[in-house]
Amino acid sequence: MMGGTFDPIHHGHLVAASEVAGLFGLDEVVFVPTGQPWQKSDRQVSPAEDRYLMTVIATASNPRFSVSRVDIDRGGPTYTIDTLVDLRAQRPDAELFFITGADALAQIMTWRDGDRCFDLAHFIGVTRPGYTLADLDLPPGRVSLVEIPALAISSSDCRGRVARGMPVWYLVPDGVVQYIEKRGLYREGPRRRAPSA
Numbered sequence: 460m461m462g463g464t465f466d467p468i469h470h471g472h473l474v475a476a477s478e479v480a481g482l483f484g485l486d487e488v489v490f491v492p493t494g495q496p497w498q499k500s501d502r503q504v505s506p507a508e509d510r511y512l513m514t515v516i517a518t519a520s521n522p523r524f525s526v527s528r529v530d531i532d533r534g535g536p537t538y539t540i541d542t543l544v545d546l547r548a549q550r551p552d553a554e555l556f557f558i559t560g561a562d563a564l565a566q567i568m569t570w571r572d573g574d575r576c577f578d579l580a581h582f583i584g585v586t587r588p589g590y591t592l593a594d595l596d597l598p599p600g601r602v603s604l605v606e607i608p609a610l611a612i613s614s615s616d617c618r619g620r621v622a623r624g625m626p627v628w629y630l631v632p633d634g635v636v637q638y639i640e641k642r643g644l645y646r647e648g649p650r651r652r653a654p655s656a
């Protein structure tokens with residue numbers, strides 16, 4: 460599983476999932492868009508349905524990728540322990556792996572019930588440009604660290620680009636570019652009209 464705000468989902472997320480699936484021989488990668496995330500309560504997160512649909516659009520062509528609504532449907536802030544417990548209940552016989560970028564891994568220790576999370580899933584930390592996986596005080600044997608192709612893409616940068624009128628083509632899947640445009644996501648302030656002649 461790969462949790463995220465996915466506001467919007469981008470090729471960094473998709474490469475991380477694909478690479479880990481290949482390295483660990485995973486049957487399925489379940490993308491789990493968060494409910495209203497407490498870590499990001501300082502900014503307005505796009506509606507859950509928009510983030511969910513962008514995640515579906517981005518993953519639809521890959522037969523091993525799927526999207527779960529557990530965190531969105533539970534409502535409220537997402538705690539990873541709840542996500543893991545719900546996915547475990549839906550897949551009682553599965554071996555669970557939790558894929559996370561270097562930046563998010565650094566926060567694991569601050570998560571509520573961090574120890575129980577490590578009991579429910581094997582954690583896989585992937586490299587991410589601008590963050591270091593070294594120097595992390597992680598529980599021995601519970602976390603694998605893997606190097607993946609470096610894509611310096613973040614959702615924050617994608618949102619900023621749309622707000623400034625810069626392109627996000629090739630940073631996010633084509634269908635996501637079109638969805639952002641169709642729904643008017645990430646635009647700065649009210650939509651500006653061209654002055655009439």
Ligand code: ATP
Pocket residue numbers: 462463464465466470471472475558559560561562563564585586587588610611612613614615616
């Ligand atoms: P934001 O800028 O809004 O925080 P983000 O790009 O970090 O967005 P998230 O939805 O916060 O995306 O991230 C979900 C997961 O994907 C996290 O574990 C994060 O570390 C990982 N991730 C995001 N972008 C990359 C990337 N370019 N390379 C590797 N991992 C990534």
Ligand code: MG
Pocket residue numbers: none
């Ligand atoms: Mg992030």
